[in-house]
Amino acid sequence: MGHLIQKSTGEAEPFNIGKLAMSLERAGAAPDIAWKIAESVAREKMMTSKDIHKATLHASIRHDRKLAIRYNLKQALMDLGPSGYPFEKYMAALMRASGYKASNNQIIDGKCVRHEIDIYLEKPEENIVGIAECKFRNQPGSKIDVKVPLYFDSRFRDVIHTFDKQFGVGKRTYEGWLITNTKFTGDAIAYGKCAGLHLLGWTFPTENSIARLIERHGLIPVTALSSLTFRQKRQLLDRGIVMCTELSNHIDFLRDIGVGRATVMKIQEDIGSLCRHR
Amino acid sequence: MGHLIQKSTGEAEPFNIGKLAMSLERAGAAPDIAWKIAESVAREKMMTSKDIHKATLHASIRHDRKLAIRYNLKQALMDLGPSGYPFEKYMAALMRASGYKASNNQIIDGKCVRHEIDIYLEKPEENIVGIAECKFRNQPGSKIDVKVPLYFDSRFRDVIHTFDKQFGVGKRTYEGWLITNTKFTGDAIAYGKCAGLHLLGWTFPTENSIARLIERHGLIPVTALSSLTFRQKRQLLDRGIVMCTELSNHIDFLRDIGVGRATVMKIQEDIGSLCRHR
Numbered sequence: 286m287g288h289l290i291q292k293s294t295g296e297a298e299p300f301n302i303g304k305l306a307m308s309l310e311r312a313g314a315a316p317d318i319a320w321k322i323a324e325s326v327a328r329e330k331m332m333t334s335k336d337i338h339k340a341t342l343h344a345s346i347r348h349d350r351k352l353a354i355r356y357n358l359k360q361a362l363m364d365l366g367p368s369g370y371p372f373e374k375y376m377a378a379l380m381r382a383s384g385y386k387a388s389n390n391q392i393i394d395g396k397c398v399r400h401e402i403d404i405y406l407e408k409p410e411e412n413i414v415g416i417a418e419c420k421f422r423n424q425p426g427s428k429i430d431v432k433v434p435l436y437f438d439s440r441f442r443d444v445i446h447t448f449d450k451q452f453g454v455g456k457r458t459y460e461g462w463l464i465t466n467t468k469f470t471g472d473a474i475a476y477g478k479c480a481g482l483h484l485l486g487w488t489f490p491t492e493n494s495i496a497r498l499i500e501r502h503g504l505i506p507v508t509a510l511s512s513l514t515f516r517q518k519r520q521l522l523d524r525g526i527v528m529c530t531e532l533s534n535h536i537d538f539l540r541d542i543g544v545g546r547a548t549v550m551k552i553q554e555d556i557g558s559l560c561r562h563r
Numbered sequence: 564m565g566h567l568i569q570k571s572t573g574e575a576e577p578f579n580i581g582k583l584a585m586s587l588e589r590a591g592a593a594p595d596i597a598w599k600i601a602e603s604v605a606r607e608k609m610m611t612s613k614d615i616h617k618a619t620l621h622a623s624i625r626h627d628r629k630l631a632i633r634y635n636l637k638q639a640l641m642d643l644g645p646s647g648y649p650f651e652k653y654m655a656a657l658m659r660a661s662g663y664k665a666s667n668n669q670i671i672d673g674k675c676v677r678h679e680i681d682i683y684l685e686k687p688e689e690n691i692v693g694i695a696e697c698k699f700r701n702q703p704g705s706k707i708d709v710k711v712p713l714y715f716d717s718r719f720r721d722v723i724h725t726f727d728k729q730f731g732v733g734k735r736t737y738e739g740w741l742i743t744n745t746k747f748t749g750d751a752i753a754y755g756k757c758a759g760l761h762l763l764g765w766t767f768p769t770e771n772s773i774a775r776l777i778e779r780h781g782l783i784p785v786t787a788l789s790s791l792t793f794r795q796k797r798q799l800l801d802r803g804i805v806m807c808t809e810l811s812n813h814i815d816f817l818r819d820i821g822v823g824r825a826t827v828m829k830i831q832e833d834i835g836s837l838c839r840h841r
Contacts, residue, residue: 397757398709398750431676435721436714439758443713472676479675480717 395443673721
């Protein structure tokens with residue numbers, strides 16, 4: 286514990302060196318390295334959580350570039366914007382890694398109206414069919430409020446009507462997933478749980494959050510590659526390249542958008558060490 | 564038919580003198596007066612629907628101040644903003660005139676979460692209990708899209724669970740009202756109808772729209788009084804005075820906010836002729 290820092294939500298909280306060290310350990314740092322970095326950041330007396338993030342990132346890069354990339358994943362997800370589509374594509378890949386078949390942008394006629402479904406999900410061997418709605422936000426601190434699971438619940442019910450017709454009543458287990466790169470309000474979580482929806486946020490639910498799924502499956506977005514400029518990342522997203530694994534098949538794209546030879550080699554190295562294995 | 568005019572949505576449509584005359588007749592003008600005003604407006608070759616509205620208002624005032632007030636009701640409703648609360652209060656009064664008991668800002672615990680209910684409705688003699696959600700917009704041309712009835716439907720279902728406990732299953736008919744001073748998209752109407760919600764908009768449903776209910780019950784908002792300045796209207800709203808009938812009990816407020824004696828008399832005359840009877 287120590288001095289107060291200002292969070293992106295505007296709230297203040299005491300600086301917690303243990304929490305910072307833990308987040309570095311979760312990003313893959315050995316405990317002694319994590320504490321060393323956290324202590325060096327603590328000495329700088331930062332005022333905002335953004336400053337702390339930046340300082341931690343710089344200190345991490347000095348120790349281990351891979352660690353820095355993993356520590357910076359939350360920002361990398363925000364950098365998938367401004368449109369929500371790259372995040373939907375990214376989340377489909379993460380759901381695939383979790384054992385689902387997943388496809389983006391399906392149109393399904395519900396009982397009442399037609400719905401654009403961000404991700405259509407299936408787990409054939411477990412007789413599971415589902416839909417996922419993705420809420421991408423690139424404002425840190427913004428939260429998904431209760432209106433979102435309320436409206437998604439009606440959409441889910443409306444689509445279930447079609448699934449019942451298609452598969453037969455009781456033949457499948459239906460899953461409705463509400464996914465965001467940010468947080469849910471307490472009410473949104475309460476409603477989601479009560480309505481039987483699957484809520485998935487950056488740190489929710491604790492053991493199976495997006496942060497944990499990324500750790501578990503090692504799926505890194507292209508926006509996490511520290512050797513690329515912001516503009517180059519945007520150009521890759523515009524060409525539909527979201528995952529850094531996709532990049533290994535499209536190294537020529539990097540040259541097209543003006544990435545120099547030395548940087549291409551650095552990126553290939555990152556892809557080799559980060560994107561396939563952890 | 565005539566030249567093209569630009570609507571507030573950005574779309575263009577041919578100027579239709581018959582449509583303009585009809586809207587004046589609906590506001591209470593005799594057919595010959597309505598046509599006379601519409602023809603005088605047509606001669607001015609307006610370019611936008613806003614210009615036409617303004618010119619019609621001026622031409623109407625020359626004929627009959629009461630007509631002008633009724634013609635300007637849609638704008639008067641927009642002037643209830645910027646917050647949504649005066650509109651909620653106004654709609655509760657309009658629902659009362661339609662035979663409901665109506666109270667604003669009730670908190671109801673649903674099955675899953677607690678809800679703030681804009682209007683709680685009852686019709687005891689018909690065993691009806693309901694909730695209404697108000698969507699106030701002060702941008703002309705903005706529409707209520709399908710997400711709103713989707714989320715309101717879940718809220719309504721969640722609250723019904725509480726009503727069932729309170730009144731007993733099957734003892735009451737439940738009504739869910741979604742109310743806006745603007746329009747619904749086609750999808751919003753399709754979902755609302757299919758889900759059994761009551762949708763009420765400025766011109767929807769045709770025979771029982773807000774515009775028609777105001778005509779029928781003669782409930783005029785204070786913002787319609789042409790003798791008051793924009794600032795004076797805002798000051799009345801801030802004091803919780805929304806209906807011009809409420810004003811007749813609070814004529815002293817008018818003096819407090821600096822309305823001159825001659826104007827007060829003019830307003831009292833308007834209240835007498837417009838707000839109680841048609």
